[in-house]
Amino acid sequence: MMRALKSFGAFWYDFVIGDDWQVAVIVVAALAVTALLTHVAGVNAWWLLPLCAFAALAWSLYRATARKD
């Protein structure tokens, strides 16, 4: 039973998060900061998520390729 649950969880983790969990963390954190800036500070921070997505991709690619050097 536990093994089945573990493989079920591992499948969905791999399906959604994939090979680099830090990308998911950066996206979620960027969305949280965007919401705070918009609702609390009154800043229309439409630019933040695209910038963070580009940064997350660059960081993930750097980590994937640096391991090979």
Added chain:
Amino acid sequence: MTALPLILTVFVACAVEAVEALTIVLAAGLTRQWRSTFQGMAAALVVLAAIVAVLGPTITLLPLTALRLVVGALLAIFGLQWLRKAILRASGYKALHDEASAYLREVAAAKAAPVSARRGVTDWYAFTLSFKGVLLEGLEVVFIVITFGANQHNIGAAVIGAAAAVVVVTVTGIVVRAPLSRVPENALKFAVGIMLTSFGTFWGAEGAGVTWPGNDAALLVLIPAVALVSLGYAALLRRGRSAGQAPGSGGRATATAPASATESEEVTGR
């Protein structure tokens, strides 16, 4: 957004997944037994249809803001993972997905497995191989259909795009009776990654409360921007790799090795 971009995006994403599922189905059918292969495929399609039937209407009941926040986050994460792999493949840090060699691997495994009948299925191996292949590749199709369809309040259009892709790939597979190795899979996956990331970013930010300059027209800038940045990253990595492999550099990465020993290979087909 009108229905056409939605249908086209879902069509391309689903065509890529359908090509991979076709490779597995052909390997099972041609080397084992078509009857059990079709039974496995049909069982997987029933499960996928049930997931769409249950999740589709349920997810559209969520308030639009919450839906866009959750779906946008998921799509952006999902899309960035597709882009990451496509860029690593385009720059030579990861082996290109090759349907012909994937087919040969599946055929070798299918030939080696013993025949056993179970639960009314005459060849259990062919059934499970086909079932798992169609279900795993199909889950990504379902994810894209539901997220894109729900956000646009047009699950029907998304289903049309997905169904058209499955029909086109299936008919082509029946005609050529071989894996579709000439399909430019990496280029298609690159394009899908760009679309998923762009729409995920757009909807996620909207869900977080922002108003995009120009509203929906912002996508006309966002999609090319994501494409340009991704192509730029691929070019930079290619250049760095060529420089690293120049004579006297000490030799860096090998041509087609995976980016990491722990990299999950093709579990989700990305």
